[in-house]
Amino acid sequence: MTLLETLGRQAKQATSAIANLSLDTRNAILETMAQALENQQDSIITANKKDLAQYQATLSGPMQKRLTLTAQDIHNIAVSLRAVIDLPDPLAGPYPTWHNHADLKIIKKTVPLGVVAMIYEARPNVTVDAAALAIKSGNAIILRGGKEALNTNIVLTHILRQALQQHNLNPNIIQLITDTSHETVAELLHLRQAIDVLIPRGSAKFIDFVVKNATVPVIETGAGNTHIFVDDTMDENKAIQIIINAKTQKPSVCNAAEKLLIHENIAETFLPKIANALIDAGVTLRGDEASQAIVSNIQPATDQDWSTEYNDLIMAVHIVKNIDDAIDWINQYTTHHSETIISTHPQHVTQFMNAIDAAVVYQNASSRFTDGFEFGFGAEIGISTQKLHARGPMGLPALTTIKYEIYGDGQIRE
Amino acid sequence: MTLLETLGRQAKQATSAIANLSLDTRNAILETMAQALENQQDSIITANKKDLAQYQATLSGPMQKRLTLTAQDIHNIAVSLRAVIDLPDPLAGPYPTWHNHADLKIIKKTVPLGVVAMIYEARPNVTVDAAALAIKSGNAIILRGGKEALNTNIVLTHILRQALQQHNLNPNIIQLITDTSHETVAELLHLRQAIDVLIPRGSAKFIDFVVKNATVPVIETGAGNTHIFVDDTMDENKAIQIIINAKTQKPSVCNAAEKLLIHENIAETFLPKIANALIDAGVTLRGDEASQAIVSNIQPATDQDWSTEYNDLIMAVHIVKNIDDAIDWINQYTTHHSETIISTHPQHVTQFMNAIDAAVVYQNASSRFTDGFEFGFGAEIGISTQKLHARGPMGLPALTTIKYEIYGDGQIRE
Numbered sequence: 001m002t003l004l005e006t007l008g009r010q011a012k013q014a015t016s017a018i019a020n021l022s023l024d025t026r027n028a029i030l031e032t033m034a035q036a037l038e039n040q041q042d043s044i045i046t047a048n049k050k051d052l053a054q055y056q057a058t059l060s061g062p063m064q065k066r067l068t069l070t071a072q073d074i075h076n077i078a079v080s081l082r083a084v085i086d087l088p089d090p091l092a093g094p095y096p097t098w099h100n101h102a103d104l105k106i107i108k109k110t111v112p113l114g115v116v117a118m119i120y121e122a123r124p125n126v127t128v129d130a131a132a133l134a135i136k137s138g139n140a141i142i143l144r145g146g147k148e149a150l151n152t153n154i155v156l157t158h159i160l161r162q163a164l165q166q167h168n169l170n171p172n173i174i175q176l177i178t179d180t181s182h183e184t185v186a187e188l189l190h191l192r193q194a195i196d197v198l199i200p201r202g203s204a205k206f207i208d209f210v211v212k213n214a215t216v217p218v219i220e221t222g223a224g225n226t227h228i229f230v231d232d233t234m235d236e237n238k239a240i241q242i243i244i245n246a247k248t249q250k251p252s253v254c255n256a257a258e259k260l261l262i263h264e265n266i267a268e269t270f271l272p273k274i275a276n277a278l279i280d281a282g283v284t285l286r287g288d289e290a291s292q293a294i295v296s297n298i299q300p301a302t303d304q305d306w307s308t309e310y311n312d313l314i315m316a317v318h319i320v321k322n323i324d325d326a327i328d329w330i331n332q333y334t335t336h337h338s339e340t341i342i343s344t345h346p347q348h349v350t351q352f353m354n355a356i357d358a359a360v361v362y363q364n365a366s367s368r369f370t371d372g373f374e375f376g377f378g379a380e381i382g383i384s385t386q387k388l389h390a391r392g393p394m395g396l397p398a399l400t401t402i403k404y405e406i407y408g409d410g411q412i413r414e
Numbered sequence: 415m416t417l418l419e420t421l422g423r424q425a426k427q428a429t430s431a432i433a434n435l436s437l438d439t440r441n442a443i444l445e446t447m448a449q450a451l452e453n454q455q456d457s458i459i460t461a462n463k464k465d466l467a468q469y470q471a472t473l474s475g476p477m478q479k480r481l482t483l484t485a486q487d488i489h490n491i492a493v494s495l496r497a498v499i500d501l502p503d504p505l506a507g508p509y510p511t512w513h514n515h516a517d518l519k520i521i522k523k524t525v526p527l528g529v530v531a532m533i534y535e536a537r538p539n540v541t542v543d544a545a546a547l548a549i550k551s552g553n554a555i556i557l558r559g560g561k562e563a564l565n566t567n568i569v570l571t572h573i574l575r576q577a578l579q580q581h582n583l584n585p586n587i588i589q590l591i592t593d594t595s596h597e598t599v600a601e602l603l604h605l606r607q608a609i610d611v612l613i614p615r616g617s618a619k620f621i622d623f624v625v626k627n628a629t630v631p632v633i634e635t636g637a638g639n640t641h642i643f644v645d646d647t648m649d650e651n652k653a654i655q656i657i658i659n660a661k662t663q664k665p666s667v668c669n670a671a672e673k674l675l676i677h678e679n680i681a682e683t684f685l686p687k688i689a690n691a692l693i694d695a696g697v698t699l700r701g702d703e704a705s706q707a708i709v710s711n712i713q714p715a716t717d718q719d720w721s722t723e724y725n726d727l728i729m730a731v732h733i734v735k736n737i738d739d740a741i742d743w744i745n746q747y748t749t750h751h752s753e754t755i756i757s758t759h760p761q762h763v764t765q766f767m768n769a770i771d772a773a774v775v776y777q778n779a780s781s782r783f784t785d786g787f788e789f790g791f792g793a794e795i796g797i798s799t800q801k802l803h804a805r806g807p808m809g810l811p812a813l814t815t816i817k818y819e820i821y822g823d824g825q826i827r828e
């Protein structure tokens with residue numbers, strides 16, 4: 001048995017310890033964890049400094065920032081852990097219950113998935129967040145964070161596992177993969193006997209690799225080649241505010257806008273205004289020939305641009321003939337995350353809402369709202385861009401499944 | 415572009431024609447189809463005779479029977495098509511709707527998956543059933559039936575496509591793959607740009623192949639290595655009736671029982687009775703050493719037996735120490751389909767219900783009830799043995815997903 005197979009078996013064995021705990025007990029564990037993290041902040045910071053020292057030279061500024069844990073960051077982690085305590089129980093009934101024609105009592109119960117595995121970047125706060133959501137939803141979890149955060153993650157999971165032991169629970173409810181080699185990730189993708197769902201986070205390329213190679217069940221998250229279509233009937237000022245917000249408020253994230261489609265009827269008047277506003281906000285514009293003919297400082301876009309998620313202050317502009325053209329274009333290049341129409345034309349809006357194949361479709365609002373907290377879910381495990389099981393921002397229910405319990409008194413099938 | 419890529423593109427293009435039709439129109443299409451099948455029964459039977467003539471020599475009796483379509487069979491197909499008309503609309507609201515903190519109106523709408531693909535055996539009734547369920551749920555469908563039914567399926571899908579055209583709809587809502595080579599199946603498993611879900615039917619080996627090789631989303635169906643655990647506190651007569659029914663009423667199907675676990679406290683008294691009853695019903699018994707010591711005409715079971723779905727009049731017997739032992743054994747060998755405890759001991763029943771990792775868990779009833787119609791769903795697309803998206807018998811809702819529609823008035827994220 002390989003190390004990972006052992007870990008998988010331990011996780012599976014631990015599921016029975018966490019799956020049927022009362023809500024009070026699950027919440028009490030989370031409170032113990034929050035206290036322990038705050039009490040042991042010095043050892044967390046020491047480990048984190050070790051990680052930072054080792055990778056300072058190779059990490060970009062934003063990546064260093066995401067890796068760093070200060071006392072304030074640890075306090076914030078404890079705060080978000082306590083916020084999970086306040087969330088409703090994702091396993092709670094009442095469950096749909098009925099008697100069938102043979103008088104069998106059938107209960108469709110909500111139950112935990114079992115073992116959740118998560119692969120993620122060097123963001124130690126995700127270690128605690130993911131573990132907390134797993135505990136709340138009655139799941140065991142296997143964590144594999146970015147190698148740059150290894151020392152921090154070892155200390156964090158040690159503290160979380162101690163909290164489980166304080167409640168006389170199997171610490172293997174939370175396990176960290178400390179071998180951060182690519183081989184171990186590859187093995188994890190095929191650990192079918194142990195893993196009920198794998199949630200990968202990271203670059204579009206990495207998620208695509210996971211989806212194409214995994215034989216364990218996967219929830220695809222994140223990639224967002226997000227479009228805004230500006231119709232010929234709309235409020236110009238609102239359009240400009242929305243586009244600027246969706247593109248520039250946080251360009252590195254999946255719900256930021258990447259492409260701007262403009263109805264040809266308004267391109268001559270609207271494109272110069274929005275182009276200036278975007279350029280003033282530091283955005284580099286690329287575009288098709290029609291858009292370049294209108295605004296001179298738009299650089300030519302290549303075919304590759306239309307399917308690229310920049311995650312940066314870059315936006316590509318394409319002029320479309322009409323709403324049908326816009327819908328066809330978006331459905332060709334969408335990553336099925338978030339798509340927007342800016343329009344006050346009711347029929348166009350309905351057509352867009354119906355035809356666009358994405359998790360979230362907006363009229364007259366910034367796509368930056370695609371987020372579990374903004375939706376009011378109180379938590380977010382990720383944003384699913386697939387259609388099965390969960391779509392869009394995923395709250396705690398995404399970590400549950402159902403089980404039919406059937407109670408009989410000797411019924412047989414005729 | 416390969417033939418299959420063209421077919422996939424055509425299916426994707428056809429989704430917009432079917433996705434937003436009213437319930438009345440979808441039902442009218444189904445009625446047109448039912449009438450057309452009955453009106454054109456001669457051409458169906460002619461094609462079916464051609465298939466039968468070609469494969470008579472190579473097909474077993476039961477397989478020939480499943481392939482054969484008589485006038486009565488075609489009438490029955492029309493009847494089940496009309497039964498789909500009577501089912502509630504899987505796309506109907508009311509949809510959960512709320513306003514978030516920024517006063518965005520968020521609607522969580524139920525929508526079709528898009529393109530459903532189905533690979534199935536030489537059972538022409540499945541061609542019509544699957545197409546009908548796709549139409550009712552607003553999906554386009556790509557069908558790939560067993561090669562032995564090719565001529566029948568060509569005529570059936572021709573009739574169904576004509577019915578779509580009579581309603582001025584794109585006939586590519588229903589498409590048949592007529593190239594029945596293994597290469598085409600392999601290509602289908604990777605047609606990610608076109609297929610929203612693939613539902614494979616067939617042998618456990620084939621489904622396992624699909625799950626391990628597909629990069630399109632798959633719903634795993636069917637395999638059932640189904641156990642019955644007989645506790646030491648139970649009603650003996652009911653136990654015998656349930657075991658005989660679960661094993662022998664239709665041994666070829668996935669919800670038939672395959673394994674019998676018996677509490678050691680009652681093995682000496684109960685095993686001889688149930689063994690005689692099973693042998694009288696034509697069942698061949700295999701078993702562990704302890705069971706062979708009690709009943710002489712139990713043949714030795716090999717390690718392979720414990721994970722084998724026989725789909726035949728064979729059953730393997732294993733004596734367990736207690737309920738914990740039974741649960742561990744089942745969770746080791748289960749295919750997560752249907753598992754049964756025969757017991758009148760409340761704590762044991764609760765423990766079994768909670769701990770067993772299967773779609774359906776029974777107390778004191780035959781596992782043959784695991785079926786969409788028996789559950790009261792009015793339809794069955796298959797029985798999911800996975801945990802994501804759908805678990806257990808799948809009705810029409812399994813062919814839907816959700817989409818968030820968000821209506822704003824210029825909202826941006828702070």
